[in-house]
Amino acid sequence: MKAYIFPGQGAQFTGMGKDVYEASATARELFEKANEILGFDLTKIMFEGTADELKETKVTQPAIFLHSVALFKALGDEAQPQMVAGHSLGEISALVANGVLGFEDGLRLVAQRAQAMQKACDNVPSTMAAILGLEDELVEAVCADVDGVVVAANYNCPGQLIISGEIKAVEEACERLKERGAKRALLLPVGGAFHSPLMEPAREELAAAIEKTTFSEPSCPIYQNVSTTAVTDPAEIKKNLLFQLTAPVKWTQSVQNMLKDGATEFIEVGPGKVLQGLVKKVDRNAETSSATV
Structure with missing residues (x-):
């Protein structure tokens, strides 16, 4: 069974998506449509912007979504997922891939999610840190x-577990975790505490946007960050997507469940290869690849 997986924030790089844009008329159409919907030239920033410009949440999230979905659509009939999953932001890309969301609705949700998260980040000084080498x-x-x-995020x-929260609390947790034998406890260069209770204002803001959006029947199950199991009910998908902002991303558990349910190949769709590496750490025998046009 083919599992299509979609990356989240952190996968961006200068020049991202240019190969897809040049190779596919379908992709070019989506890039132009995205610029129009967002009201700024996202394509130009993706192809020519600096790392700092691409790191802004309001740019990063739509850029990764656009790259992922344009690549998926460019694959045409070749792309026949039997299950999908996305890491954090990537969950919205996955929902376009399995037909729950249309491209335009997905992009608007991503843009609103990014703005709401940025506002929540500005409210409280907060951060995230990577903890390596300890039991969850x-x-x-x-x-x-x-x-x-x-909290664990x-x-x-x-x-490999990422923690998230107020700066002082995260720093204190890092010190204690080093004392308990962590191989690394490293603060991440992010603007806020994603997937923590500090994202509650963003969750409330996004709730209205999600409620107004049409969620259709999926063509295949999605393994969501919140539930980790196969979900096909649009109402449940909607609820899980909303709670994802303040709840942890359970990627390990999602991959384990996909394997248990028969996944034989994981195809990463979008910038980078981070998710393939994580899948291999869950099961080194799992077959992984990058989607290409």
Whole structure:
């Protein structure tokens, strides 16, 4: 069974999507449509922008979504996923791939999500950190014992967990986790505490946008970050997508469930190869590849 997987924030790079744009008329049409919907030249920033310009949340999220979906659509009939999943932001790309969302609705949701998250980041000084080499349960216990907001945010693969929260609380958790034997406890260059309770204002803002959006029946199941299991009910998909902003990304568990349900090949659609690396750390025998046109 083919599982199509879609990356999230952090996968961006200067020049992203240019190869897809040049190779496919379908992709070019989507790039032009995206510029029109967003009201700024996203294509130019993707192809020629600096790393700093691409790092702005309001640019990064639509850029990764556009790259992923344009590539998927450019594959045409060759793309026949039997299951899909996306890491954080990538979940919206996955929902376009399995027919739950249209391209325009997906892009508008991504743009609104990015703006809402940016506002929430500006409200409270917050950050994230990567913790390597410890059991998930130990990281969770240390976070729970620290004063202030700090939680497990991304279960990326066994031995790699991202924590998220207020700057002081995250720094304190990092120190304690190093004392408990973490190989690395490294602050990440991000603008805020994604997938933590500090994103509650963004969740509330996004709720209205999600409620107004049509969610159709999927062509195949999606393994969502919140539930980790196969979901096909549009109402449940909608609910999970909303709670994703304040809940952890359970990528490890999602990949494990996809494997258990018969996934034999994981095809990463979008910039970079980060997800393929994470899949291999869950199961080194899993077959992975990058979608290309």
